[in-house]
Amino acid sequence: MNGFERRKEKKIEQIYSASFQLFSKYGFQKVTVNEIAQQARVSPATIYNYFGTKEQLYADMLMNWMDKQLEQYEEILDSGLSFPEKSKEIMMLEAQNLKILSDEFLKFPSSEFSGLAQALESYSEQKVTGFFMKFVALGKHEGYIHRDQTEETAMMYFTMFKNELSRHWEASNQERLTCNVDQFMELFFFGLAGQAQK
Known part of the structure; x- marks a missing residue:
């Protein structure tokens, strides 16, 4: 696994962790992609690029x-x-x-x-x-x-x-x-x- 793939994997793990915490606390409807991005320390564009x-x-x-x-x-x-x-x-x-x-x-x-x-x-x-x-x-x-x-x-x-x-x-x-x-x-x-x- 090269450096780019490792960084991508790390970002995805951060997004999973942040979204798990937010969805479990507030529910799907009340959580925005921007809030997940902020907690995961990535841009909203990164989330849309990875998940659509x-x-x-x-x-x-x-x-x-x-x-x-x-x-x-x-x-x-x-x-x-x-x-x-x-x-x-x-x-x-x-x-x-x-x-x-x-x-x-x-x-x-x-x-x-x-x-x-x-x-x-x-x-x-x-x-x-x-x-x-x-x-x-x-x-x-x-x-x-x-x-x-x-x-x-x-x-x-x-x-x-x-x-x-x-x-x-x-x-x-x-x-x-x-x-x-x-x-x-x-x-x-x-x-x-x-x-x-x-």
Whole structure:
């Protein structure tokens, strides 16, 4: 990567960071390209040259943020933690991220973002599903997911738990939720009956 490409990449990261902060704080409608440019320390023309429109910047920024979250999940999956610990870390992050998305980023006029829903779905199919297949394969290999379970069923099960965690992810409730996560994860792996009696 030459100097020009490095400078361009740095500017794009600054724009993503500034737009994430502003969009999450004030919402899409109230933030202008000029405000993003000022916070990112670039010119508005630079933003238009790289992204074309505020809508495209928003979509690209969201995909960039999702890529970074997925990188975190990959790092956890490749770490030395046990599979239940990995599952707990990933599920907690995913629940938190889902709350951020639903609260801050996915409340916009659909007429302005006709392609964003399809882009998110495509992202999920291409990247999230690939990660989850790896997650399930590791769980099966380590004996935490039954070998007869399909990836689709395991993903649906994981999603049900994650969605419920996300629903309870509120500032006033986080401490209590964090205390209950170990019980929650035991329920996730062993059901209401608990581990089989030996």
